[in-house]
Amino acid sequence: MTDAGFFVRSYGPLPREDRPAVLLVHGLGLSGRYFTPLAHRLAASGATVVVPDLPGNVRSRTAARRAPDVGQLADALAGLQRGLFSGPSLVVANSVGCQVAAALAARHPHLVSRLVLIGPALEPRVPAWRQFARLVADAPHEPLGLLFLAAFDYLVTGPLRCAASFRHSLRDAAESFEVNLSQVRAPTLVVRGAGDTIASGTWTRRVAGLVADGHAKDVAGAAHAAHYSAPDTMAALIGKFTVGETG
Incomplete structure (x- = not known):
């Protein structure tokens, strides 16, 4: 389905006022398709799950003439949420999507009840070439199906848009990411696949420490996309x- 320029996938029952919906936010250049295994499992437990393709990406590519920056993506998500839900959502994000989720929680705190950051990237003060090298190093640790899915999505989004989005994300990491995290008041769970070469253990623990109520957790047998390999x-x-358990 489409909504406010987004292509949106929906799973589970219709939203209810007494139960926050779950919003899944994908990483740079991708679609929400790689959240499908997790979305099905969350929906099976009774959750309302919404998985958009962010403007400028894959099936929402035509929703933006140019690659939006992180703040623009956060504001666009806020508009989508207001149109779909009556209350705040549990926001789950992966990779560079964590920067968008942090901006959303900082700029629109009333829309985020809880935050789950999986493999938050990009890490501030790490050069762009090293960030890219970490991405390449992670590939052998991911399932083959995810690599094919990601390659297809990158091609549809397009190399120029992916490059522009990468530049926006690097600028956000250098200037805003940590500031946004320090303004997050929603309880936050920071998850890292034990084999993740992109988000280091030191960095994920720092992310958990920057937010007001943060908790860090490692997932064995997973890499950067723990939601795909360990749904x-x-x-x-x-x-x-x-329900408030973090152990």
Whole structure:
């Protein structure tokens, strides 16, 4: 379905006022398709799950003439949420999507009840070439199906838009990411796949420490996209976190 220029995937029952919906936010150049395994599991537990393609990406590519920056993506997500839900959402993000989620929680705090950041990237003060090298190093640790999916999505989004989005994200990492994290008041769970070469353990613990109420958790047997390679574990973690358990 489409909504306010977004292509949106929906899973589970219709939203209810007594239960926050779950919003899944993908990484740079991708679509929301790689959240499908996790979305199905969350929906099976009774959650309303919404997975948009962010403006400028894959099936929402024509929603933006140019690659939006991180703040513009956060504001666009806020508009989408207001149109779909009556209350705040549990926001789950991966990779550079964590920068968008942090900006959303900082700029529109009333729209975020809880925040789950999976493999937050990009890490401030790390040169662009090293960030790219970390991405390349992560590939052998991910399932083959994810690599094919990601390659297709990057081609549809287009190399020029991916490059522009990367530049926007690097600027946000250098100037705004940590500031936004320090303004997040929603309880936050920071998850890192134990084999993640992109988001270091030191950095993910720092992310958890920057937010007002942050908790860090490692997932064994997973890399950067823990929600794809370990969806059952991630669904269980999110379910516990939703009711206030962080262990």
